[in-house]
Amino acid sequence: MDREQEEMQFLGLFGIYKEAYKVIFTWRKIFSQITVSLILPLSFIFLAHMEISNLLYRKIIHTEIQLYETRAGTSKSDKLSQVISTEKAYFWLFQAAYFTFYLALSLLSTAAVVYTIACIYSGKEVSFKKVLSVVPKVWKRLMVTFICSFVTFFVYNVFAFLIVVVWWHSIGFTSVGMPVFWVIFIFYLVGSFYLTIIWHLASVVSVLEESCGFPAMMKSQALIKGKLVVASVIVITLNGSLYLIRRVFQHLVVHGWRLAMVSRISYGILCFLLLFKLILFGLVIQTVIYFVCKSYHHENIDKSALSDHLEVYLGEYVPLKSKDVQLEQFDI
Incomplete structure (x- = not known):
């Protein structure tokens, strides 16, 4: 990044997009290598999962229709029941395998991109070989943050479900109940987007700072203040684009x-x-947002300290220490 950190606090929506594009274009060789090795397989798995899941599910439905049309108690019926059990077992094994590989590649891609941009920002020479050597160690910290984020989302959804249950048993589908339901639904969506933003930023924090897990999420929550609107628009835009690609693929490829x-x-x-x-x-954008939020809160990262910590390969990965680089205040 050739932009001074003090200036990054003034980046708005289009400024962040422009900065992310500039980083990718300027360092296109290293990002192309990361894309080929990690992001391309991740994208292929994401799309292939929809196609294969649809084929397996259609096969189960076809067998269930055959079972429904077969008289119960016959040998054919028993055989079809066993076939359905086997097909369902394959279906859920495939789902588990997909989730495992998708999660691993997703976290590895995040670690690779965040680490690369940190090296670029610190002025440190970065190579694809160096990225691959560090990524597995950073991946462990990202996994901890992901698990904590998953627990947070789970608790949030359980709480939302309990509210809906209370709504159902108190006012339900009445003239008053429906407006209340839509208010609850809107607040639920807002909360989900907020947690998504916190999770994405916490992933960057987990790579570049000493915090991971719940502390990283708390740090992320503090950083996002003041830039929440811009981050929300970006998250909505990116997730909307992902949803559009998924719908087009389902409609024209899976069901075409x-x-x-x-x-x-x-x-x-x-x-x-x-x-x-x-x-x-x-x-790239979620990493740029991290530096924008740092600049907005006047928290300057010491580039030399960042560079030193990124070069540590003795044993376990050593994250940034608060006393070295965490929050060096500067005045505007």
Whole structure:
């Protein structure tokens, strides 16, 4: 980054987009290597999961229809029941395998991009080999933060479910109940977006600072104050783009049986290209937002200390220490 950190606090929505694009374009070689090794497989797994899940699910439905049309108690019925059990077991094993590989590649991609941008920001020479050597160690910290974020989302959804249960048993679908329900639903969406922003920023904090897990989320919550509106618009835009790509892929590829095979393949390739570019752009943006928030709160990271800590490879990964780089105040 050639921009002074004091200036980054003034970046708005389009300024952050421009800065992210500039970083990717200037360092396109290293980001291309990260994309080929991590983000491309991640994008392929994401799209392939929808296609394979649909095929497995359709197979289960077809077998269940055959079972429904077969007289109960016959050998054919027993055999079909066993087939359904086997197909469902394959389906859930596939889901588990997908979640495992997707999570691993997602965290590795995040670690690689955040570490690379930190090296760029600190003026340290960065190579793809160096990124690969550090990423597995940073990945452990990201996993802790992901688990804590997952627990937070789970508790949040349980709490929201309990509120809906209370609404159902108190006022329900009445003239007063429906407006109340929509208010609850809007607050739920706002809370979900807020937690998503906190989680993304906490991932960057986990790589660049000594905090991970719940402390990283608390740090993220403090950093996002003052830039919440801009971050919210960015998250909504990126998630909206992801949703659009997913819907197009489902409609034209997964369920596009009426289209010619060449057309389905073409649409699949287009969605794949758009998806991996979106993932890379999103990861770079969330790191840029971190530095923007740091600058907004007048928290200057000592670039030399950042560089020293990024170069530590003795044993376990050593994150940034608060006393060295955490919050060096500067005046505007």
